[in-house]
Amino acid sequence: MADASGVDLHRPAESRRFAVTAGATFLPARGFVAGVTVLVENGVIIEVRNRPVPPAEAIVHVERRDATLLPGLIDSHVHLSFSGGSRVIEDVTEASDVTLGLVALQHAQIALASGATTLADCGARCEVVLQVRDAVASGRVAGPRILASGAPITTTAGHCSWLGGCADSIDDVIREARRQVGAGADFLKVMLTGGNLTPGSNPGMLQYPADVLFALANEARRLGRPLVVHAHSEEAVAIAGRAGATIVAHGTCASSEGIGLSPTTVEALLAGGTVIDPTITVGMPGIRDHAQVMHDRARIRKEMLPVFTALARQGVPLLAGTDAGVTNVPHGSTARAVLALEREVGLQREEAIFSATAAPARVFGLEHRTGAIVPGLAADLLLVEGDLRTDATAILRPAQVWSQGVPIAASAWRREAEVV
Ligand SMILES: [Zn+2]
Structure with a gap:
């Protein structure tokens, strides 16, 4: 039976x-189509038809x-275990x-109620979030699909070393990657620059010389795991592209001349098949305001926006990641x-939706499970109030979410998302 929030935890x-x-x-290759009915059975989309x-x-x-x-958004x-404070x-x-596990679960449920049916931690x-992922996947607790990286691989005393994933030499990073995959990591995350x-x-x-990143990227390929590279400098973004990394997170493209983009960096990203996740919500005004850090981040963000526009225009795909859990997000x-x-x-509306659905599904190897309204994929669906064809803000108004066919009332668990 469903409880008052509409979340039915008991019915399979x-x-x-x-x-x-x-x-x-919103359908693949067709964009917005009127009058379509989506049929779901056993948590899977079984038919998309034009008749009622x-x-x-x-x-x-x-x-x-x-x-x-x-x-459903991806x-x-x-960072499910981070407070955002x-x-x-x-x-x-x-x-x-x-406590961290419970906090991570609560944050996952808040994200799910807002329309995100898959989250990459x-x-x-x-291994805290790996265990939350497994608890949700087993059906013991309600939540979205979670992919988790474990602790980011970083240098001794480096960025996020307080999470425990320290490794310095080539041998160290390869050993840490193998250890994390052995513990169940869905993908690997490395801090190529400070943060x-x-x-x-x-x-x-740079926290690591290029040859360490190349070795880690080769090992990630051998292990069959996507590699997310945290990079703020343009030098680091280009190295990640040359290494064939899966995703560059942030992609600030800062150098001694300021924030900008050279043709060789774009070439490296295109050659590596590397996509950029600009974590566009970091420093975004109007979400929260811890004033002491907000000012600097907002300024840097403003300078970054033309870089992302240029990347998208030159064919580097962008993802709609948030960095949720860091201060102010x-x-x-x-x-x-x-x-x-x-x-x-400046993405087209369809491209922007793609950046949070089919694009990340492909990048994380989930394209046969989720990311589009297609028969055979999971019924991960987001119904929003209003007509998204004419009103871009409709995406901010979830009316109903389905996670693998299970209905989640959009009013459930929404407390944090409403904090401004
Ligand atoms: Zn992050």
Whole structure:
């Protein structure tokens, strides 16, 4: 039975059969299509058809002509165990594993209610989020699909070394990558430059020489795991492209001349098949305001936007990751990232939605499971209030979310996403 929030934790997804008809539905290669009905059975999309559901079929039919149906969003960069407050390091390091796990689960549920049905956790203390992922996947607790990287691989005393993934030499990083994959990591994350969150760390400088990253990228390929490279300097972004890394996170492209983009960096990214996740919600005004850090990040963000526009125009795909959990970025911000990629970077609306659905599904190897409204894929669906064809902000108004066919009321767990 469903509780008051509409979350039904007790009825197995296998027993569900329902249909959804929205005013417009976002389909691959076609964009927004009117009058389409999506049929779901056993948590899987079984049919996408142009005709209505005949009364004889007698299944639950959600009919919302005033709403738009999308694939559930995929956030390619979150930190589920991070608080989003002004003391992230203390919040993480002072908590027990159990507390961190519960915090991570709560954040995952907040993100799910906002429309993100898949989350890629890009760094947590040791194996805490791997265990949350497994608890959700086993059905013991309700939540979105989680991919997890374990602790980011970083240098001794380097960026996010307080999470535990320290490795310095080529041998060290290969050993740490193997250890993490052995522990169940879905992908690997490495801090190629310093970062803003860690005192004493320098975002503008490499933490590793290029040959260490090349060795790690080769090992990630051998292990069959995507590699996410945290990089703020343009030098680091280019090295990640030359290494054939899967994703560059942040991609600030800072150098001694300021923030900008050279043709050789674009060539390296295109040659490596590397995509950029600009974590566009970091420093975004109006989400939260811890004033002491907000000012600098907002300024840097403004300088970064033309770089991302140029990257997209030259064919480097962008992802709508959020970095949710770092200071000022609340969990449940994925739809804001989609809107920012359209309004501030200049992507077409369809491209911006793609950056949070089919594009990350492909990058993380999930394209046969989720990321599009196609028969055979999981019924990860997001119904938003209003007509997204004419109103870009409709994506910020979730009406109903389905996670592998299980309905999640959009009003459930939303507390954090509403904090401004
Ligand atoms: Zn991050």
